[in-house]
Amino acid sequence: MELADYLRILRNHWIAVTAFILVAALAAFGWSSIQPKVYAASSSGFVTSGGGGDPGLDSLNDSLSKSRAASYVVLAKDRETASIVIDDLGLDTSPEGLVGSIDAAQTPDTVVISITARAGTPEAAQQLADAWVGALAQRVKSVEAGKSSGNQGMRIEVSESAQLPTSPVSPQVERNVLLGAVLGALLGLGYAVVRSLLDRRIRSSEDVERDTGVPVVGSVPDVGKTPGIFVGTATGNAALAAEGVRRLRTNLSYMDVDNPPRAIVVTSPKQGDGKSTVAANLAAAIASSGQSVTLVDADLRRPTVAAAAGVDDTVGLTDVLTGRLELADALQSHPTIEGLSVLTSGSRPPNPSEILGSQAMRGVIADLTAKGMLIIDAPPLLPVTDAAVVAHAADGAFIVVSAGRTLDTELDNALGHLRTVNARPLGIILNRVSKRTVGAGNYGHYGYGTDDYVESTSGRRKNRR
Incomplete structure (x- = not known):
């Protein structure tokens, strides 16, 4: 998958990804809120071997102190040192458990040993750090007793007492929330990718052309509850949809230039895809162009x-x-759109498929195409065979699908119904495209611009420049 694919997936599933991020961040915040607070305090001591006044001896003692300091760090972490602290502070805990509450380290290239103690309160952390340096001094004194004579024995002196901590070191709420948000984003992206791979709904022209090989010849933004013919509307959602229908009309004029289709069936895979609205507005757009x-x-x-x-x-x-x-008596002129004639359905027959497949229907189509363009609103393809029968007698069919609703399997089956009767699918019209995907004046993503693909006479798709 390319970067553009991930961006498309994020655009289609941004609500779910955002929900994952928020839930994970809130979970991290809740978990951090119930964790016990831990405070840390640090004190330090330095290793010395006593004063001698001799520069050469002092240099030797300093080197010896640095080397012994590393051993004293290990000594600071043993159970006997912890036992001394327990006795000094009167703590009710085990030496093993208390050792886990401190860290001891030698500052590089120095004789300083730092002790960091952790406890549930600032005062306890401060007392524990100071007591530990004192206990370590006792341990070193006892270990070094008898190893040196006079005042030259190694010892530890307090160099800095612990300060009272003002804020806990754990839990780190900000860090945990940030990590939770990052984890949520990764989970959300994973969910979006899996959902996109499993999602069979058609969302874009790329989905249609990749899965069917049939070009998307037009795209109509969602007009919401705007009814009837909206071509000519200047504002609102209907204006966007009207522009989409006009682009469809333009694309239609480039189809099979040597033998352009004149009798066009407009149908859809199932009921509710908006094929009747598209058919009516396409006819109005053609009439408004003077045809x-x-x-x-x-x-x-x-x-x-x-x-x-x-x-x-x-x-x-x-x-x-x-x-x-007679046909002439049944035709009605549109009350406001010049050049648009309407032939309504009339009374409902008991056998629609047989009537629509009759020789009389072929004659009506021939008579009407002799006078101009013919747009036929036909039933959905999947429930009944009416649309396939009419499309066989016409020059081809536009299939209207609902963006984000129609399944690719439904479109495949609809195209299969047309091909079964040797009817020609002229192209797919992507209807009810989301406004967040298509903006005013920017329709190129869905084929509204000069890069629209249209069907040539030989069935090849060519780029309209």
Whole structure:
């Protein structure tokens, strides 16, 4: 996976990643809050062998003190030294347990031994550090007794008493919260990657073209609850969606330049993908460019074009197909959009698939394409065969999918239904694209810009420059 893939995954799952970070940081804060506080205090002593006044002897004693200081560090950590401290402070603990509460170290290239003691209160830590230096001095005195004569024996003298600590050294809340947040970010990223690998929902044009090989010819941002025809709207979400439909219209004009499609079915894998809204607005966009176009409602099971276009649905396509009405009498002009004619569904028949696959339907398509462009709103592909039957008689079909909702398997099955009847999939329209993915004036990511891919006559995808 490339960096762009990880950025796309983070964009798609940023809420989950943020939740992981917050939960991990809060957990680290809660854990740190219940931990007992530990204070640390340090005192030190220096190793000396007494004064001699002779410079040469003093230099020798200094070297000897440095070498012996390393041994005294080991002596500071044994149980006998701890026992002396326990007796001095009257502590109720074992020497083994108390040794774990101190650290002893020699300052490099010096005769100084530092003792750091840890305890549950500042006072206890201070007393323990000072007592330990005193106990170590006693141990050294007893060990060195008899090894030297006069005042030349090694001994430890206090060089600095412990200061009262003002803040605990443990738990380190800020550090723990930061580590928790980092761990949460890693877990969140892992979750996002796994979720992305297992997620079958289509989210972008890259997903579509990678999985199906069929180009995305248009992308329409989510218009929310804006109903009907929104092409021409100047503000709000509908303005973004209208711009997306106009880009789709432009891409359509570049399809198969020598033999452009004139009868286009607009369908979707399942109900609720917004194919009727896309069909109505695509027809309106074509009409607004000066071309004559007819919008036909071939969804005889759940017709919606009449309501979207604001026309009467008393008579329509079924009346023409059954011979009860002439095509010219069933066509209605849109009340506000010049050049847009509407053929509603008419009365609902008991056998939609048979009617739509009839020779009469082929005749209607031929008559309407002779007058201009034809946009046919057809039922979803997966529940029924109506759309595949109509697409076979037309020049091809646009399949509308919902970004973040439609599964890749649903799209594959829908394309399979079209190919079964030798119908031509002209392209995929990605509908309901999130506003956080598409911004006003910046549509290139989803194919709105000059890099849109369109289908050429031979089936190759070419870049529109």
